[in-house]
Amino acid sequence: VQLEESGGGLVQTGGSLRLSCAASGLTFSDYAMAWFRQAPGKEREFVGAIVWSGHSRTYSDSVKGRFTISRDNAKNTVYLQMNSLKPEDTAVYSCAASYTMVLPTSGHRYEYWGQGTQVTVSS
Numbered sequence: 001v002q003l004e005e006s007g008g009g010l011v012q013t014g015g016s017l018r019l020s021c022a023a024s025g026l027t028f029s030d031y032a033m034a035w036f037r038q039a040p041g042k043e044r045e046f047v048g049a050i051v052w053s054g055h056s057r058t059y060s061d062s063v064k065g066r067f068t069i070s071r072d073n074a075k076n077t078v079y080l081q082m083n084s085l086k087p088e089d090t091a092v093y094s095c096a097a098s099y100t101m102v103l104p105t106s107g108h109r110y111e112y113w114g115q116g117t118q119v120t121v122s123s
Contacts, residue, residue, distance in 0.1 A: 001025040001112045003095050008117030011085055015121070019080040021095030021114055029053075032098045033071055033078040036107055037091035037119075047093070049103045050078065058103045063089075085121045092116040 007019040019035070034049035048059040048069040057069055068081040078095055094117075096110035104110065 001097070003097060003112055003114035005093065005095055005114045005117040008093060008119045010120045010122060013086060013121055013123050015085050016081070016083045017085065017119060019082065019093055019095075019117060019119070021078045021080075023076045023078070023095075023097060026097065026112065028076040028097075029073045030099060031112075032100050032103055033069075034096045034098065034104070034110060035069060035078075035080045035093055036096060037089075037093045038116075039088075039091040042091075044107055045091075046105045046107070048080065049105065051103055052101065056103060058105065060105075082119070085119075087121045087123045089119060090121050091119060093119050 002024045005021045035047040036044050038044045050057045050069045054071050066084045071078040095114045097112040098104050098110045
């Protein structure tokens with residue numbers, strides 16, 4: 001199983017980025033997908049998750065209303081659209097897959113992880 005993130009980079013405060021995570025080696029539509037992030041010196045933080053069908057999502061309070069998670073099962077890809085970015089959003093963003101019908105928010109519930117992509121928001 002491979003999860004490969006892309007789309008990170010440097011953006012100014014208030015800007016937008018769209019992250020992608022391409023999955024291979026698994027039946028993508030069987031898995032809930034999530035995004036987590038980790039800033040230097042901080043613990044990994046849940047960002048958002050989407051159920052296998054795409055019909056249900058959940059977000060952390062820190063990104064709700066600014067970030068949107070979506071998926072395309074035909075392309076085995078999950079996305080994270082990030083708008084109104086703030087310096088505190090700076091982190092390495094990783095996608096993860098969980099073989100479940102629900103929406104786990106704990107990283108321990110996710111079996112597969114990508115390597116991550118750096119997002120830096122300048123003030």
